[in-house]
Amino acid sequence: METRSSKRRRIAQILENEANSAIDRISDLPDDVLHQILFLVPIKCVAQMSVLSKRWKLLWSTFPDLDFTTLNPFDISSKNLKFSNHEKQKNHSLDSTPMDFITQVLSVRDKHSDIRVLCFRGGLGFSRLNSLFRSAIKHNVRELDIEVTTSVTKDDYFNFPRCVIGSESLRVLKLKSGFRLPPSSIMRDGFQSLHTLSLSLVILYNQPYLSDLFSESSFPLLKNLHLDMCFGLKYLHVGCRGLKDLSLDKCFQLHGLDISCAKLEKMRVTSSFDAYSKKSWVRINAPKLEHLFWQHNAVSDTTVFEQSNFLREAYVGFFAMKGAIGMDKVHSVNSFLSGLSHAGSMVLESQTIEILSNKNFFIPPFRNLKSLELNIGFSKSNVRGLACLFRSSLMLHTLIMKIIKDYKIEKKQWNSGLWDMTSIEEEQYWESQIPSLMSFLEHLKVVKIHRFFECESEVTLAMFLLKHGKALEEMILCAGRCNGDTLRRQKIRSQMMGFSWASSNVKLAFH
Numbered sequence: 001m002e003t004r005s006s007k008r009r010r011i012a013q014i015l016e017n018e019a020n021s022a023i024d025r026i027s028d029l030p031d032d033v034l035h036q037i038l039f040l041v042p043i044k045c046v047a048q049m050s051v052l053s054k055r056w057k058l059l060w061s062t063f064p065d066l067d068f069t070t071l072n073p074f075d076i077s078s079k080n081l082k083f084s085n086h087e088k089q090k091n092h093s094l095d096s097t098p099m100d101f102i103t104q105v106l107s108v109r110d111k112h113s114d115i116r117v118l119c120f121r122g123g124l125g126f127s128r129l130n131s132l133f134r135s136a137i138k139h140n141v142r143e144l145d146i147e148v149t150t151s152v153t154k155d156d157y158f159n160f161p162r163c164v165i166g167s168e169s170l171r172v173l174k175l176k177s178g179f180r181l182p183p184s185s186i187m188r189d190g191f192q193s194l195h196t197l198s199l200s201l202v203i204l205y206n207q208p209y210l211s212d213l214f215s216e217s218s219f220p221l222l223k224n225l226h227l228d229m230c231f232g233l234k235y236l237h238v239g240c241r242g243l244k245d246l247s248l249d250k251c252f253q254l255h256g257l258d259i260s261c262a263k264l265e266k267m268r269v270t271s272s273f274d275a276y277s278k279k280s281w282v283r284i285n286a287p288k289l290e291h292l293f294w295q296h297n298a299v300s301d302t303t304v305f306e307q308s309n310f311l312r313e314a315y316v317g318f319f320a321m322k323g324a325i326g327m328d329k330v331h332s333v334n335s336f337l338s339g340l341s342h343a344g345s346m347v348l349e350s351q352t353i354e355i356l357s358n359k360n361f362f363i364p365p366f367r368n369l370k371s372l373e374l375n376i377g378f379s380k381s382n383v384r385g386l387a388c389l390f391r392s393s394l395m396l397h398t399l400i401m402k403i404i405k406d407y408k409i410e411k412k413q414w415n416s417g418l419w420d421m422t423s424i425e426e427e428q429y430w431e432s433q434i435p436s437l438m439s440f441l442e443h444l445k446v447v448k449i450h451r452f453f454e455c456e457s458e459v460t461l462a463m464f465l466l467k468h469g470k471a472l473e474e475m476i477l478c479a480g481r482c483n484g485d486t487l488r489r490q491k492i493r494s495q496m497m498g499f500s501w502a503s504s505n506v507k508l509a510f511h
Contacts (some may be wrong), residue, residue, distance in 0.1 A: 002114075011115070018265065064116035066115060076201065098122055117142065118144055120147070134161075142267070175200070181213075189219060191218060191379075196224040198227075200228035214238045225240070230255060245265065248269045251273075268294075278301065280301050280302045282305070283308045284306065291313055293315045294314070295315060295317040307339055309342050331357050344369065345375070346372050348375070355359030356389060366394065371396075373401075378402070379457060383426060383430075394440065396440055399444060401448070430460065430461065449476070459492060464498065466506055474506065477511070
């Protein structure tokens with residue numbers, strides 16, 4: 001498959017050959033079409049083409065999409081860029097650094113030509129970075145995507161460029177580096193036209209409470225918000241009414257999260273919250289939420305999650321320190337899952353199921369849930385959590401279980417934990433749950449278990465579903481990697497196949 005860089009080089013060669021040919025057909029194309037073509041070419045090549053004719057020079061000076069991420073910092077000089085003598089004299093400082101090339105490009109630009117997109121990746125001093133921002137804003141830039149390499153400590157940062165706050169043209173701002181936000185009172189007066197904001201590596205030790213920044217008045221048109229690695233952030237409130245997509249990643253010190261967005265459709269929160277905090281909390285009010293991704297977040301002490309009737313899919317994975325699950329956190333998880341009661345599809349991580357195994361746990365029914373995927377460390381301690389989930393999954397159609405095991409101990413535990421027809425403790429437990437599992441057993445049609453080892457808990461559950469699944473049509477058991485007693489495993493499979501034929505018309509397959 002052709003890579004993006006090779007495609008750009010090929011297109012650049014085609015353009016240069018056409019431009020130098022006796023019949024120049026490309027130059028007759030409209031400016032907009034040529035700009036679209038040139039966007040596929042490395043920007044250094046576009047600059048070199050500007051010397052071919054006045055037509056190409058004009059195209060270069062009005063080129064709206066400045067993607068400087070294609071620059072090779074070791075291959076930029078005035079010798080190979082072929083600028084005109086007048087342009088070289090205009091910038092005596094031109095040397096081999098990417099920023100000098102960028103300065104040259106912006107200095108020869110038509111002052112009446114706006115910039116649609118400006119992208120940059122690399123190391124840059126704070127003063128030159130601010131100069132880059134000012135030049136872009138001066139040309140009414142619509143999209144800024146800047147990633148600057150710098151160290152991130154409490155004392156090493158740069159201030160957020162204030163020139164972008166009042167920009168009326170800016171629609172998309174993506175900024176990644178170690179920077180500090182100005183006071184909320186200043187931020188609230190700008191960003192009236194912004195619809196996408198992505199901030200990464202933000203220093204917030206001096207203002208850890210963002211309670212009034214992301215509001216309707218500050219960001220009236222904001223639709224997409226991504227915050228990543230906000231150091232020092234303890235409290236975040238997001239109340240933009242028009243927001244549709246929210247992403248929050250690696251905010252490890254977060255204590256409180258308050259989301260109140262009437263139009264929010266997608267929310268992704270990963271690796272956030274302080275696991276050692278004793279007063280953490282979550283409040284979510286997103287009545288139109290459709291997609292939720294909540295992964296590896298420390299369990300908060302309290303949760304208020306208003307139900308969304310539009311929820312299609314949810315991925316939930318909690319994280320808790322060993323022995324740190326008290327009743328407050330159990331109730332918090334319960335409240336969180338209650339907010340997912342209208343989900344159509346759900347994936348739960350292993351530690352979430354361990355929390356569900358608490359004897360005091362109860363989940364309101366998931367009346368719309370059709371597909372449930374469980375990433376589970378299968379053991380006797382999780383049986384209660386599974387029963388709790390099945391009891392609440394009234395209309396479930398498909399159950400997928402991906403068994404997580406430590407391969408280093410699999411071989412040691414395999415024979416001792418292997419299912420035996422005389423092991424009846426778990427079988428009796430599942431049989432005792434039949435009255436409360438009637439709706440689940442009457443609707444379940446497909447079961448698929450990955451890394452099936454024929455161990456006691458796994459086989460007992462599979463046999464129970466084969467025996468009592470009234471609507472069950474298919475069960476697929478994908479074998480796990482194990483060097484145990486192959487003959488014994490084959491015997492167990494034969495017993496299961498015979499049981500499926502005798503008790504139902506289920507299609508049972510071992511993969």
